[in-house]
Amino acid sequence: MSIVIRDVREHELDSILALNNAAGPSILPLDASRLKRFFDAAEYFRVAERDGNLTGFLIGFGSNFGHDSSNFRWFREHHEAFFYIDRIVVASRRRGGGVGRAFYADVQSYAEVRYPLLACEVFIEHDNDPARLFHGSFGFHEVGQHVMPETGVRASMLTKELCSYTWVRDHYGDDLPDMPWLRRARQAAAPAQRSTGT
Template sequence: MSIVIRDVREHELDSILALNNAAGPSILPLDAARLRRFHDTAEYFRVAERDGNLAGFLVGFGSGSGHDSSNFRWFREHSGDAFFYIDRIVVASRRRGGGVGRAFYADVQSYAELRYPVLACEVFVEHDSDPARLFHGSFGFLEVGQHVMPEVDVRASMLVKPLCSHAWVHQRYGGELPDVPWLLRPRAGAPLAHRPTGT
């Protein structure tokens, strides 16, 4: 019954595409080409397994990446700090409420706080988003604005969570984290984390 969070495997992309496009109106649909671009460029692309089955996935990009979503650009324009952006998290409908989302957020925060001062994401305001907004609020996210996504005409609540461990980690280790096995590395081909000067 345990949840395992691990890097995506290329042969899983078709299953991830189906999972994404069955998630309902709170998740934007994907096509195979865009999912492939995520696979090739995302700094963080991990899946959850429960009982040996795919239970969900999370895709994230550092603020120094060339990610092209309008929400990512909004954070770039409105953020004074570097940030790590959660583009999407999808949990299989049969697994919702079973801790998969919390396991993902614990994992992505552990990754991001070593490299970025802020975690950023959005939740759609429409489509009965109260459970998602409550989930993010209980995880320490705060709304810093709203943005209407021009490509789909959907309003998003733009959320950030300051990562309090980042300042200590950056002060102690700078841009060179220790070479220890448990420390999750950026995926191959992903851009390195942007480090703001003076922090």
């Protein structure tokens, strides 16, 4: 069956919380209140369905967001503008089945008309070779390392240049055509909300 990527719905947050906290040491745990703040304010918060079942999610923020993650702050200190993938989680039974690739194709199509860089991190200490290989196959490369003060975990900081961004900015500036695929993934992510932080 095909993979469907769509915006998250509020009634799915309990399932997403369970999926996140079952993902293992490569994903930081969440509590319900923080996940609800992400739901209210994230610029991009989408889920994957396969065979009618929730199989994963991806949460992302633009560089102007007031995110309290030390990894996000690291990117803010090193790059002027970027789109940050805070987390991607795929259910263990679905890993290797194309869900992650579908998410990255979707988030790139969203980000590349708005930001010059796609940014994320992969934890180094947790034998994350599959994750590093996955990101490398998408054109990400390491631009530094960062030890998260809140956990002591070392992360490989990755970016990917979004080559379409310059052409889009040169031709459209901030006035993108009003087309469904160009609209914000989350209409609720108004600038005032994004500036409040999480």
